Amino acid sequence: xxxxxDQAWALLLAGALKKRGVLRPDLxxxxxxxxxxxxxxxxxxxxxxxxxxxxxxxxxSARRNxxxxxxxxxxxxxxxxxxxxxxKARALTTLGQIVKRVFSSMMAQAKEGGLEVTDLDIDPLRFxxxxxxxxxxxxxxxxxxAICYYHAGTFSGILSSLINRxxxxxxxxxLARGDESCRFIVGDVKDTEIKTGHEPYLAPPQISSNLxxxxxxxxxxxxxxxxxxxxxxxxxxxVMVSTLLADPQRLASTSLEVGCQFGRRLAPLxxxxxxxxxxxxxxxxxxxxxxxxxxxxxxxxxxxxxxxxCAESSGGIKEMEVMSFLFGELQGxxxxxxxxxxxxxxxxxxxxxLLITLAPKA
Amino acid sequence: xxxxxxxxxxxxxxxxxxxxxxxxxxxxxxxxxxxxxxLSLFTGALLALYVSFMYRKxxxxxxxxxxTFLFIYVLAIVFLLSFSPVLVPVLERRMxxxxxxxxxxxxxxxxxxxxxxxxxxxxxxxDVTQLNRTGWLLFALTCIxxxxxxxxxxxxxxxxxxxxxxxxxxxxxxxxxxxxxxxxLMPVVWLYVQYLKSQRQQSLTFTVIVFGIVFSTIFDYLFxxxxxxxPQSLPSGSVLNDTIPEILFVYGYAMIAVGLYGHRKQxxxxxxxxxxxxxxxxxxxxxx
Numbered sequence: 222x223x224x225x226x227d228q229a230w231a232l233l234l235a236g237a238l239k240k241r242g243v244l245r246p247d248l249x250x251x252x253x254x255x256x257x258x259x260x261x262x263x264x265x266x267x268x269x270x271x272x273x274x275x276x277x278x279x280x281x282s283a284r285r286n287x288x289x290x291x292x293x294x295x296x297x298x299x300x301x302x303x304x305x306x307x308x309k310a311r312a313l314t315t316l317g318q319i320v321k322r323v324f325s326s327m328m329a330q331a332k333e334g335g336l337e338v339t340d341l342d343i344d345p346l347r348f349x350x351x352x353x354x355x356x357x358x359x360x361x362x363x364x365x366x367a368i369c370y371y372h373a374g375t376f377s378g379i380l381s382s383l384i385n386r387x388x389x390x391x392x393x394x395x396l397a398r399g400d401e402s403c404r405f406i407v408g409d410v411k412d413t414e415i416k417t418g419h420e421p422y423l424a425p426p427q428i429s430s431n432l433x434x435x436x437x438x439x440x441x442x443x444x445x446x447x448x449x450x451x452x453x454x455x456x457x458x459x460v461m462v463s464t465l466l467a468d469p470q471r472l473a474s475t476s477l478e479v480g481c482q483f484g485r486r487l488a489p490l491x492x493x494x495x496x497x498x499x500x501x502x503x504x505x506x507x508x509x510x511x512x513x514x515x516x517x518x519x520x521x522x523x524x525x526x527x528x529x530x531c532a533e534s535s536g537g538i539k540e541m542e543v544m545s546f547l548f549g550e551l552q553g554x555x556x557x558x559x560x561x562x563x564x565x566x567x568x569x570x571x572x573x574x575l576l577i578t579l580a581p582k583a
Numbered sequence: 584x585x586x587x588x589x590x591x592x593x594x595x596x597x598x599x600x601x602x603x604x605x606x607x608x609x610x611x612x613x614x615x616x617x618x619x620x621x622l623s624l625f626t627g628a629l630l631a632l633y634v635s636f637m638y639r640k641x642x643x644x645x646x647x648x649x650x651t652f653l654f655i656y657v658l659a660i661v662f663l664l665s666f667s668p669v670l671v672p673v674l675e676r677r678m679x680x681x682x683x684x685x686x687x688x689x690x691x692x693x694x695x696x697x698x699x700x701x702x703x704x705x706x707x708x709x710d711v712t713q714l715n716r717t718g719w720l721l722f723a724l725t726c727i728x729x730x731x732x733x734x735x736x737x738x739x740x741x742x743x744x745x746x747x748x749x750x751x752x753x754x755x756x757x758x759x760x761x762x763x764x765x766x767x768l769m770p771v772v773w774l775y776v777q778y779l780k781s782q783r784q785q786s787l788t789f790t791v792i793v794f795g796i797v798f799s800t801i802f803d804y805l806f807x808x809x810x811x812x813x814p815q816s817l818p819s820g821s822v823l824n825d826t827i828p829e830i831l832f833v834y835g836y837a838m839i840a841v842g843l844y845g846h847r848k849q850x851x852x853x854x855x856x857x858x859x860x861x862x863x864x865x866x867x868x869x870x871x
Binding site: 326 | 585586587636637638639640641642643708785786787789849850852853854856857858859860861863865867868869870
């Protein structure tokens with residue numbers, strides 16, 4: 222799983238350097254941001270531990286990759302030597318420049334949002350971060366709590382790796398709460414003030430969003446942010462893998478279950494949005510959000526789905542755990558759309574296509 | 584430019600003005616040294632002051648102390664210690680030789696205080712307790728070696744320490760101060776060597792600065808030590824007896840200045856390297 226994450230970071234860098242090939246020739250390398258958003262929301266709603274899991278995985282991945290990236294780009298290993306002794310102006314200028322030139326570029330290229338280090342204090346260590354057009358929450362509204370756990374972890378990991386300190390972060394403003402942009406505070410992990418913000422942030426009371434409303438916006442193609450409604454599939458992969466990293470097997474089975482429930486909630490919305498017969502709605506949906514290209518082969522009582530250019534597996538990913546939410550989602554969707562309880566019986570890759578067999582439950 | 588490339592180019596390059604001393608006629612090289620030594624020290628003093636603004640707290644104080652040390656040293660050389668000291672003829676008209684010597688010693692003590700302050704603040708910032716077992720072994724060897732190198736040529740004088748006059752005693756104390764300096768500073772160099780292969784290196788340019796101080800302190804003594812142990816290695820009365828220490832001083836001071844310049848420019852060079860890679864002007868580096 223770590224290899225997938227590292228490869229994804231390398232692809233994000235290649236994207237920022239304009240050296241990345243096309244991963245999906247037909248669908249393109251973008252996916253509607255309602256896909257990763259709605260899946261994350263579904264997982265966060267169903268599992269109270271998910272914010273912490275997501276944050277920790279994102280932080281560890283960013284920490285492992287960010288330093289390697291800047292080293293590959295030619296930054297000396299001792300560039301931030303004795304950062305704690307730097308005056309504020311030097312620290313803000315130098316670190317701000319590196320973050321902007323490298324990580325903001327990568328995120329902008331991937332259409333994740335606009336990252337900026339707006340302020341910095343050395344003693345005590347505090348980074349104030351503004352993240353505009355946040356892919357994680359744009360279009361979600363009416364929440365009481367900030368929900369950008371993946372980016373909170375990512376920013377903390379990037380800064381930790383650059384200055385070689387253990388940092389923690391929390392979100393102080395979020396689009397999902399009605400704020401103008403997402404804002405984060407990053408500071409020393411042992412700092413009491415940081416702990417006071419960080420710990421409750423990752424243990425919110427039950428989050429319950431209007432997922433249906435968000436999906437309807439997506440299905441109606443309503444613009445949810447200035448940067449457009451699409452995001453790089455690599456971001457989608459990173460997010461999905463991050464939900465699994467802590468314990469891939471166990472979390473994959475949770476993802477399958479949550480995906481299944483999500484698919485059931487999604488089905489009536491698709492019927493309403495497209496008004497087509499049964500499984501055709503499913504093809505239209507995936508085509509619209511550019512999640513994958515699907516061909517349904519019915520050989521009663523089984524259903525065989527031939528999937529091309531699947532967002533989760535683009536770039537050569539073959540680990541089935543990464544696809545677990547999608548499998549659950551397909552299971553739930555087909556159950557609702559066919560009126561029969563379907564279960565996944567087989568999944569395999571063949572000639573670059575993902576073949577899935579679903580059969581009615583006994 | 585990167586700090587590594589800069590050092591690879593400049594460190595051999597600054598050997599040229601040092602080595603020129605070897606080829607200058609006997610009546611010219613002292614004048615040349617009188618100009619080059621204070622010039623390189625003065626450059627170092629200005630750069631150390633410039634570098635001090637890059638930091639705050641102990642590191643700023645450390646570089647201010649280094650700058651002060653280098654600046655006092657410039658003044659001491661120009662006015663009192665050079666081959667043609669500016670102030671000595673004036674002082675000789677008003678003071679005895681012993682008084683002048685005391686004045687010189689006082690200035691040297693003040694200057695050493697500055698250098699020791701630099702070391703103290705440095706040790707509060709660079710955690711030498713991170714040294715591994717090899718590092719501590721090297722540290723122990725450094726202690727033995729530096730004390731031996733500093734003390735051996737004057738060992739005979741040490742035996743009669745109770746009967747020493749003030750000038751000789753001062754000389755001994757100075758040598759022991761130098762040994763102490765090397766003992767304090769070498770762990771910083773070992774720490775860099777220890778972390779050389781890690782992702783998180785100690786600062787290269789900072790290590791060059793510290794090594795420059797060590798170099799200008801120890802190699803003169805090492806040369807003296809070699810001559811004391813192998814007196815036949817140079818013919819008696821050879822001009823090399825005088826020029827080699829000057830070469831070592833000039834190169835050591837130049838090394839300090841080079842390290843300081845590289846340290847100051849690191850922010851700019853590092854960012855430019857990233858900018859070049861991001862715009863595709865340079866290839867990505869191989870990083871394990």
